[in-house]
Amino acid sequence: MTALADPDTALAVFAGERARLRALAYRLLGSVAEAEDALQDAWLRWSAVAPGSVGSAPAFLTTLVTRLALDRLRSARVARERYYGLWLPEPEVADWDDGAEDGPEDGAGSESVPLAMLLLLERLAPDQRAVFVLREAMDLDYAEIAGMLGKSVEACRQIMRRARARMAEPSAAMADPDAGRRLAAAFAEASVRRDYAAIVALLSDDAQWLSDGGGMVRTAVKPLFGADRIARFLIGVQRKRAVSFRFVPVRVNGGPGLLAELGGSSFRSVLAFDVADGRILRVYQVANPQKLERVRSF
Secondary structure (H helix, E strand, O other), X not given: OEOOOOHHHHHHHHXXXXXXXXXXXXXXXOOHHHHHHHHHHHHHHHOOOOOOOEOOHHHHHHHHHHHHHHHHHHHHHHHHHOOOOOOOOOOOEEEOOOOOOOOHHHHOOHHXXXXXXXXXXXXXXHHHHHHHHHHHHOOOXXXXXXXXXXXOHHHHHHHHHHHHHHOOOOOOOOOOHHHHHHHHHHHHHHHHXXXXXXXXXXXXXXXXXXXXXXXXXXXXXXXXXXHHHHHHHHHHHHHHHOOOEXXXXXXXXXXEEEEEEEOOOOOEEEEEEEXXXXXXXXXXXXXXXXXXXXXOOO
């Protein structure tokens, strides 16, 4: 049994599990803010647990955070269906000088989940997402998952099969980190120079630009398809506003990214890239200010 003789002991146990629990909540919710809120709720409930009543603290806390996150996810899905424009996950941003193995702020390591994977997870129903994350990311067996979700082992296996079928689209190949960083830097330089040919050369022919402004700032509401259209969009924004972008290289969810500011305006966004075969496949632009509140300037 896990003894919780005093508040200090409860805090120490929770602190030891916090990074893992945060990573779990972020994978389930796709939002840093909602993941932090789920952890706060979990801590309040954990601190009220009677001493000696818990057999395994990690299992208890994993179950608690999963159920709290599922409750939030079910509510969030309704809001995301009504979201203005394209909804993108809230990014995890870190300085490139930080160690790749370190997570933002508290070493959670959740930045290692590519935005492409989080978007694929959005296809899943809440129970499917929970089973998939617990099995694939947390490496739990079906008996443990069944106990946490209050389902049978066979039901969890069936849910996992359906989840894998919906996740069947191949994800972008993971590029060498240095190669991805160089591509992002070249993309930034070409964009600032407004060099159409250079931008097109860096993008895959069927590249996509996906923007999330949440209706709060002006972005491309619908996805942009093709290197030509993306290049013209980047150049056109700067010409229309008579200002240039300023880019700072950062790590976004463990991969290449840029913090972008447009001239001296208050507009800023985070760009993340899917890279394969030496070219950029997708650019994710997160510009909703509410999703950038935790992104510091570099």
